[in-house]
Amino acid sequence: MATFGRSQSKPAAATHSARAPAAARFAPRLAANAPADAYGDAVRLGEKLMTDTKALAPRYAGNDLVCSNCHLDAGRKAGAAPLWAAFVNFPAFRRKNGEINSFQKRVQDCFLYSLNGTPPPLGSPELLAIESYAAFMAHGLPSGVSPPGRGFPKIAAPVQAGDDRRGALIFAEKCNACHGADGAGQRDGDTIYPPLWGASSYNWGAGMATIDKAAAFIHANMPQGQEGSLSVQQAWDVATYIDGKVRPQDPRFDGDPQATRRRHHDSRISRYGTVVAGHTLGDPATTPNAGRHEN
Ligand code: HEC
Numbered sequence: 001m002a003t004f005g006r007s008q009s010k011p012a013a014a015t016h017s018a019r020a021p022a023a024a025r026f027a028p029r030l031a032a033n034a035p036a037d038a039y040g041d042a043v044r045l046g047e048k049l050m051t052d053t054k055a056l057a058p059r060y061a062g063n064d065l066v067c068s069n070c071h072l073d074a075g076r077k078a079g080a081a082p083l084w085a086a087f088v089n090f091p092a093f094r095r096k097n098g099e100i101n102s103f104q105k106r107v108q109d110c111f112l113y114s115l116n117g118t119p120p121p122l123g124s125p126e127l128l129a130i131e132s133y134a135a136f137m138a139h140g141l142p143s144g145v146s147p148p149g150r151g152f153p154k155i156a157a158p159v160q161a162g163d164d165r166r167g168a169l170i171f172a173e174k175c176n177a178c179h180g181a182d183g184a185g186q187r188d189g190d191t192i193y194p195p196l197w198g199a200s201s202y203n204w205g206a207g208m209a210t211i212d213k214a215a216a217f218i219h220a221n222m223p224q225g226q227e228g229s230l231s232v233q234q235a236w237d238v239a240t241y242i243d244g245k246v247r248p249q250d251p252r253f254d255g256d257p258q259a260t261r262r263r264h265h266d267s268r269i270s271r272y273g274t275v276v277a278g279h280t281l282g283d284p285a286t287t288p289n290a291g292r293h294e295n
């Protein structure tokens with residue numbers, strides 16, 4: 001019997017992996033197999049921090065998201081920015097801050113923007129644990145090379161520009177049953193559907209707040225259970241819609257949405273500082289900052 005959701009995804013997933021060349025697939029080591037010593041303890045703590053970020057790092061997580069809401073399967077899933085693929089590519093220069101970033105520094109940015117929080121200090125037990133977990137999984141990968149599965153599978157911008165009206169229709173049809181009509185996420189028993197916009201979601205500085213990254217994530221990974229069912233145009237439209245909603249302020253905000261746009265968002269893939277549905281995105285008068293706390 002055909003049912004909605006997970007059971008339907010199985011044939012699609014099988015076809016997908018049959019097409020991928022076997023040699024290109026990397027099997028990250030499981031944290032459960034880490035040694036019974038201080039390193040293994042850090043690896044296992046790192047895995048838990050991915051899925052229980054808020055509970056285990058309450059001082060640092062500012063919103064209702066956990067790392068594994070975006071880095072799926074606790075940071076193991078290829079095509080959902082897996083941590084093993086990232087690990088072997090740091091330290092690396094990042095245009096975002098104009099510095100050579102260590103792996104820990106890169107993770108700090110996801111605390112600051114994606115979790116709308118306060119980054120744990122470099123060398124803290126939290127960052128050491130997440131780095132140990134990534135290092136353990138990455139065992140056997142050459143360094144300095146992006147392995148297949150890193151980041152989100154690239155998609156080219158579709159022919160038509162992203163459109164809020166089409167995006168809203170796709171959202172209502174394919175997303176709101178889980179993420180809620182107001183995008184604020186919801187809880188169903190033990191399952192938590194994460195917020196996509198509003199005070200409890202990622203802030204304006206996050207990678208997911210740019211349309212191209214959100215579209216690539218959505219195209220490869222959503223709707224959960226029917227991954228791969230959206231066209232590039234549909235993913236782009238719904239990403240445009242989501243990233244045209246109100247969300248917490250960019251921590252780099254300097255008092256003026258236009259100046260902040262020019263400095264950090266001056267491109268078509270960000271709607272920050274533009275007028276959507278009658279108000280300026282990033283305007284302090286209408287931008288929530290709930291959840292964010294300075295140390
Ligand atoms: C709202 C979604 C979201 C959340 C939550 C999130 N991240 Fe990220 N993260 C991203 C995006 C988007 C990127 C950029 C991926 C890309 O550029 O391909 C990224 C990139 C990264 C990278 C670098 C990946 C690479 O291949 O270079 C690491 C490491 C990382 N995140 C770790 C974390 C950790 C650890 C947490 C929890 C503390 C976390 N992230 C929470 C969305 C998120």
Ligand code: HEC
Pocket residue numbers: 065068069070072073170171174175176177178179192193194195196201202208214217218222223224225230238239
């Ligand atoms: C069957 C339920 C379900 C449906 C339908 C669904 N999602 Fe999700 N979505 C999830 C869950 C659960 C997660 C978190 C994944 C995890 O923690 O393993 C998630 C994560 C996300 C994230 C990253 C985390 C965040 O809060 O920003 C985005 C973006 C997203 N979904 C967008 C969409 C879009 C767009 C659609 C419709 C095209 C959609 N989802 C449909 C369940 C669903």
